[in-house]
Amino acid sequence: MSYVTRFAPSPTGPLHLGHAYSAILAHDRALENGGRFLLRIEDIDRDRSKPEWEQQIYDDLEWLGLSWETPVMRQSDRLPEYRNALKSLWERDLLYPCTCTRRDIIDAASAPQEGVQYGPDGIIYPGTCSVKTMMPGSMTDLPEGVALRLRMAMAAGIAGTPRVGMGRVLSFTETGDGETGLIEKSTDQIALEVGDIVLSRKDFLGSYHLSVMLDDAAQGVTHVVRGLDLFDATQIHVLLQNLLGLPTPEYHHHRLIRDENGKRLAKRDDAKAIRKFREEGASPADIRAMVGL
Missing domain, CATH: 3.40.50.620 (HUPs)
Incomplete structure (x- = not known):
């Protein structure tokens, strides 16, 4: 290898x-x-x-x-490759458009019945736009000028491998300076801890989570070396790799300087x-x- x-x-x-x-x-x-x-x-x-x-x-x-x-x-x-991946997820109804501003998200997440929760991307999105009625034709055309979010609960139901007592599970191998060995995460747990992340922003195509995962696959990267601050984001990347049928590399998250x-x-x-x-x-x-x- x-x-x-x-x-x-x-x-x-x-x-x-x-x-x-x-x-x-x-x-x-x-x-x-x-x-x-x-x-x-x-x-x-x-x-x-x-x-x-x-x-x-x-x-x-x-x-x-x-x-x-x-x-x-x-x-x-590589923008055409990012668009193709987004279109694939969109056609499977795994994405939805979001027009919320940062202030909208803070206000919605701070509502008394919600309570602010934080994940790898900051405040976990409260799902405001996920329940909005789709515009006619939106299921065939990738929308422009809006953020696109992953329907994490739906993704959790199809990603990973079924495991007795754990639901569906995703895994990756870690050799870094923190937790090591085979790391396993329940997709239901990922949905709760991460939420509906942005996979494309309204002002430019794609996002860090989408592009880094696609680029590693395109370059044939087998061992990702990066800082411990990105360890919690790895579950997102492994989930996306699984949804798009891409290989999962081995990860080494090193100490921060x-x-x-x-x-x-x-x-x-x-x-x-x-x-x-x-x-x-x-x-x-x-x-x-x-x-x-």
Whole structure:
């Protein structure tokens, strides 16, 4: 079996030490297993993605001593694939249009009879638009200019494998720095803990959950290496893989690199940017030491 890892940054700001750790770890694990290391540019959000940040990604990774296969996959080139996947789910009545604003969702979820609940995507959507009457013809035409949400309860009834005492179950293998081994989740539990997630946004086609899952499958990624902050999102990706008949890779969710106050690094934290360390005379070996490699 081939061993394929990837690093998939967004060109929306400078790479920081956390990115360096994730990229080096994925790169080194591929080399150690005689595999392949791929780079993917997640530029689906065209408003925030900038060419200069994309070039900085290449420059920083090359300086770190990493190499990858070309051509590099870019999400902005894959919109037809995202649309096809959405259309497939739409035709199975697994999606519905949502016109709620962020304020609408907060207000509905905060109603006394509801109570605010949080999942991997933040506030769990209360299902406001799921009960609205469909417009004539909407079941054949994928709507434009609105968000598209997954009917999670319906998906939970068809995804996974039946298991006595657990209903239907989804599973994946985890080798990271948190919970490890075979991870199993009841689809009913996923429906309760995740809710009707957005799979396409009104201002751009697709979403992180949809695109990352489709892109990993298209690139033949067998081992996903990423931060522990995305562990809870993995159940969503495995469910979507199951619904669309795609393979589930092995996952390795690694520890997060934090600042001196224990705060998770963010792109706005320019003081921790790889570029800053380069300008101050640090070496690639210094970066590896800083992140504990």
